[in-house]
Amino acid sequence: MFHKITDLEGISANHARTLEKAEITTTEHLLTKAHEPKARGRLAVQTGIGEKYLNRWVAMADLMRIRGVSHQYGVLLMAVGVESTHKLLTMNPKELVRLMEEHKRATKLASSAPKLADVEQWLTEVRTPGFAQGN
Numbered sequence: 001m002f003h004k005i006t007d008l009e010g011i012s013a014n015h016a017r018t019l020e021k022a023e024i025t026t027t028e029h030l031l032t033k034a035h036e037p038k039a040r041g042r043l044a045v046q047t048g049i050g051e052k053y054l055n056r057w058v059a060m061a062d063l064m065r066i067r068g069v070s071h072q073y074g075v076l077l078m079a080v081g082v083e084s085t086h087k088l089l090t091m092n093p094k095e096l097v098r099l100m101e102e103h104k105r106a107t108k109l110a111s112s113a114p115k116l117a118d119v120e121q122w123l124t125e126v127r128t129p130g131f132a133q134g135n
Contacts, residue, residue, distance in 0.1 A: 001064070001065055001066070002026050002027045002028035002065070003026065003027045003064055004025065004027075005019055005025055005026055005027060005030060007027070007071060008027065008030075008057045008060050008061060009056075009071060009075060010053060010056065010057065015053070018049060019047065019049070022043065022046055022047050027061035027064060030057060030058060030061050031058065031061050031062065031065075034054055034058050040054045040055060040058065056078075059078060060074045062084050062085050063078070063082070063083075063085065063088070065085065065131075066085065066088075066126060067121075067122075067125060068114075068118055068122060069122060072111045073114055076100050076103065076104065076109075076111075076113065076114075079103050080096070080099040080100055080103050081099075082096070085131070085132075088122065089123065089126055089127070093119040093120050094116060097114065097115070097116050097119055100114065
C-alpha cells in the first residue's frame with residue numbers, strides 16, 4: 001500500500017516540492033529511489049535534504065506498506081525500535097504490543113496502540129510471498 005509523500009511525518013511543503021523535482025511524489029517512488037543507503041546518499045546530494053531525514057522517511061514508508069499501519073502506528077513502531085519490515089519480522093507479537101502500549105503510556109499519547117490481532121495480521125502480510133517486491 002503506497003501513500004502520498006506528504007503523508008510521511010516531517011515532510012514539509014518545501015521538502016515535498018524538492019522531492020517532487022526529483023520525481024518523488026509517493027512512498028513507492030521514495031522506496032524505489034532511496035531504498036539502499038548509497039541511493040539515499042545520492043538523493044541527499046541531489047536534493048539537499050539530509051540523509052537523517054531521508055533515512056527516517058524511507059523507514060516510515062517501508063512500514064506503511066503494510067495494510068493497517070497508519071502514520072500513527074508507523075511512528076509508534078519506530079519509537080519502539082521497529083524501523084523496517086525486516087525488523088518487524090524478528091519481533092514477538094505479544095512483546096511488540098507490550099512495548100507499544102508501554103511507550104504510549106509513558107509518552108501519554110492519545111492514540112491507541114494496535115491490538116495483538118493487528119500485529120499478527122501485519123506479520124502475516126509481511127511474510128506473504130511477493131510482499132518484498134511491493135504491494
